[in-house]
Amino acid sequence: MSHTRKPSRSLNLAPATRASGRIRLPGSKSISNRALLLAAMCSGATTLEGLLDSDDTRVMIAALRQLGVQVDEAGEGRVRVQGQYPFPIKEGTLFLGNAGTAFRPLTAALSLMGGRYELSGVPRMHERPIGDLVDALRTLGADIVYLGREGYPPLRIGALRAMEENKNGGAPSDRVRVRGTVSSQFLTALLMAAPLHVARTGRPLVIEVEGDLISRPYILITLRLMARFGVNVACDGDSRFVVPADAAYRAPGRIAVEGDASTASYFMALGALGGGPVVIDGVGQDSIQGDVAFADVVQAMGATVVRRAESIEVSGPVVARGERLRAFDRDFNLIPDAAMTAAAMAMYADGPCTLRNIGSWRVKETDRIHAMHTELEKLGARVESGPDWLRVHPVTADQWRAASIATYDDHRMAMCFSLAAFGPKGVTIEDPDCVGKTFPGYFPAFGDMLDGNAGARAAPPVITIDGPTASGKGTIAHRVAQALGWSVLDSGALYRLTALAVQQNGTNPDDEMAVARVAQELDVAFQGEQVLLEGRDVAALIRQEQVGNLASRVAAYGPVRQALLERQRAFRMAPGLVADGRDMGTVVFPDAPLKIFLVADVRARAERRSKQLKEKGFSANLADLLESMRARDERDRTRANAPLVAAADARTVDSSSLTIDETVRVVLDLWSSLGFQPQE
């Protein structure tokens, strides 16, 4: 069984010369996922504002909901978490993708909460070590079993050992040791879960760090957020942390999530390579994130940096005109994520650049030292590397090679290598949609900064058409796509196919995770009019009303939506895409330049559907149709995950009294009014 995200298209970035503009950063991944879990573990409700909407945060939210925690969407970038400790659902199988910020802290929290769970992820997650954390948790009484390789996920968590039956003798320990040299997330996970342990023992818990602690700034984020939730940890340098006996999380009411400082690094680099100024809103000198220190790196490389409380502005040389950045030899232990950006910038330096103390790269989304080394060489760079270091020699104008860059399902690889667009050959980024892990809108935002406006060049345009059932979305999407010569995505078909597969293979439709696995593994192909499920044409079968109804039931499950997300994004290709569904404009393509919300009176819709079904040879009763369509719309509108709502920037089109031709015209006119030029 494989849960690997299917690699999508590739993206050609033409050579760029200048970059300037302003970006509001998406929320910090580190803060978002920590805050979600802390809010879930405390008493009372917390509203999180500016929350990152990305693969990793969706994984965390889906897991919390699966555990019975109420997480409600409360407007753009806002969720309201009703904390509940212990979590109401005591048994379950959680699939956590490749989200380390979900896997490690949930392992700790669930194993100290009491309950029986299985935690798994994508194959790469099963190669990322977790043994140090598991060892530490076992000394606290946790029962954790490796289901695959010793020291790695997947894991089975059993009931907590009773206080008196610690097999090491005596009660679960009040002192725990954890290695600090592999991943700071182990310490973060232990710290965040520690109040659950002290609630059981009534005594303080001392956490001691063995070896040098890497990525210390991430621990500061953890400690500051815990303090916002009412738990103050006493620290003795980097090696000893004491969680007090009375530690208990309390809802702070509201948390504003800062912009993501690691993501800021790519935009700082844009300002430093393309002249600038690039203004980055959402992080600044008051930031609690360590990666904000990347501003010091670009400054040392010759950029001009203006730091304000909540923004950073960067200007620099124009490397495409032959100007150069200053080379560096630096220790990047404290900012390993942003360090990758420096490795890409090194191609434009005036001498070899050495990154030291980056051993943690080896156990990230991919082996980043190997990946960076391999892909920089493709562009013509001479690269040397060792266990925890990398040296990049600058690329001269005649050395640059046109290259197609593999991204290893690693969002940071894709974002870093976008910077190769400042070379003379441009660059192709394979599977650019992997940026969805932290910043689904990265490439359009990146493109908007280049040479005045190369946004349209960076990501093919999308027109989204969302709306209730039988409003004509599919028909209009096909006709608009035909008129523009674009491709089309019928996202509802993917939910219908999932429903049909569930029906045909006897999967229990109430078993959310089992249905998600079916969605993940769907073997489908769209060939003209044909829709092939495991090679069999089911185009007519999936149109039955009962399949639509089951589709609407399973579409309410977060893990199912997650499983289908990247598959849908993979349809985005030049010259453009028309995508129809329920959440095309709100979730799947939030950066679409034109969003249509297509509605029609329910009676008109029922009549159209009745006619359509009869034409396909199915029987249809108008009264039954009306009832089932109303129920389906209601379920689609009120579900917690990606409900049917118009995006804030959508145009509502009512087709009740329009013909198909007239509706198509309205959409095409709206598109023309935006003034987009066709792509090459």
Ligand SMILES: Nc1ncnc2c1ncn2[C@@H]1O[C@H](COP(=O)(O)OP(=O)(O)OP(=O)(O)O)[C@@H](O)[C@H]1O
């Ligand atoms: N403006 C219109 N006037 C008359 N009939 C229309 C109009 N638009 C669409 N139709 C007809 O309505 C029927 C339903 O349209 P379609 O299947 O495109 O809806 P949909 O919104 O994609 O539905 P679903 O969400 O259930 O897939 C089709 O037979 C189509 O020809």
Ligand SMILES: Nc1ccn([C@@H]2O[C@H](COP(=O)(O)O)[C@@H](O)[C@H]2O)c(=O)n1
């Ligand atoms: N983006 C989407 C598309 C569809 N759904 C769900 O699937 C059901 C069937 O879709 P049709 O458009 O083919 O009728 C629909 O009722 C939705 O519940 C969705 O959630 N998101």
